[in-house]
Amino acid sequence: MKIVFFGCTKFSEELLNALIDGGFDISAIFTIPKEFSIKHNEKITNTNFADLKYIADKEEIPLYYVNGNKDLDTYENIIREINPDIILVLGWYYIVPKKIRNLAKYGACGIHASLLPRYAGWAPLVWAMINGEKETGVTFFKLDDSIDGGDIIAQEKFTIDYEDTIKEVYDKATKKSVDILLYSLNNIKNIKFIKQDKTKIEIYEKRSPEDGEIDLSMPSEDLYNFIRAQSYPYPGAFIRTVDGKKLVIERARIED
Numbered sequence: 001m002k003i004v005f006f007g008c009t010k011f012s013e014e015l016l017n018a019l020i021d022g023g024f025d026i027s028a029i030f031t032i033p034k035e036f037s038i039k040h041n042e043k044i045t046n047t048n049f050a051d052l053k054y055i056a057d058k059e060e061i062p063l064y065y066v067n068g069n070k071d072l073d074t075y076e077n078i079i080r081e082i083n084p085d086i087i088l089v090l091g092w093y094y095i096v097p098k099k100i101r102n103l104a105k106y107g108a109c110g111i112h113a114s115l116l117p118r119y120a121g122w123a124p125l126v127w128a129m130i131n132g133e134k135e136t137g138v139t140f141f142k143l144d145d146s147i148d149g150g151d152i153i154a155q156e157k158f159t160i161d162y163e164d165t166i167k168e169v170y171d172k173a174t175k176k177s178v179d180i181l182l183y184s185l186n187n188i189k190n191i192k193f194i195k196q197d198k199t200k201i202e203i204y205e206k207r208s209p210e211d212g213e214i215d216l217s218m219p220s221e222d223l224y225n226f227i228r229a230q231s232y233p234y235p236g237a238f239i240r241t242v243d244g245k246k247l248v249i250e251r252a253r254i255e256d
């Protein structure tokens with residue numbers, strides 16, 4: 001099986017290493033710089049960035065950098081020549097156009113850290129924790145022109161324990177993602193695509209470090225969830241001091 005891999009986060013790094021350890025053939029890696037542009041030339045900094053170059057160099061895998069959807073289009077012929085069985089989109093920030101997705105036998109497939117159609121869009125784990133969810137999961141699905149609305153291949157649930165921070169939840173999501181990915185790829189001839197009900201898709205907006213400012217008028221339970229959802233390795237929830245500086249709150253507890 002020939003795989004083209006798209007990724008640029010620590011999540012991508014974990015899954016790429018799992019694929020290599022599992023003996024899968026990675027024909028090419030496409031990644032995004034830590035600082036990159038999206039629509040209207042808005043600049044974004046990837047706070048969860050992982051440099052995949054060291055893996056590419058070690059494994060002698062061709063590596064290509066992408067900075068915009070138009071930039072991705074320029075690699076169409078390279079992907080066509082590879083003739084991949086599947087394109088894996090794992091920790092990515094751009095919509096993969098149809099003409100790229102169609103270059104692979106099984107299309108382009110990704111893992112979203114929620115139980116789709118819930119928590120589609122940006123930062124699904126952070127939003128789930130902010131909203132006080134006690135359970136979430138991961139979804140392996142086929143990409144289409146919508147935002148996280150493609151056909152579902154498999155899903156796995158896990159709990160969000162009361163004392164979990166975003167790091168623990170992120171680690172749980174990563175472990176489940178490795179399991180679901182390896183199982184699906186090892187049984188790829190038997191996978192079935194289940195259509196989503198697109199009317200039920202919940203799309204959440206992207207978050208920036210400034211969205212971490214704490215509103216001290218929030219109920220204590222909401223404050224607790226807000227703080228733990230944005231703790232390390234994310235920039236953190238914060239209050240502003242009288243001189244305007246940020247004071248990041250990494251941990252909190254509720255007392256009677």
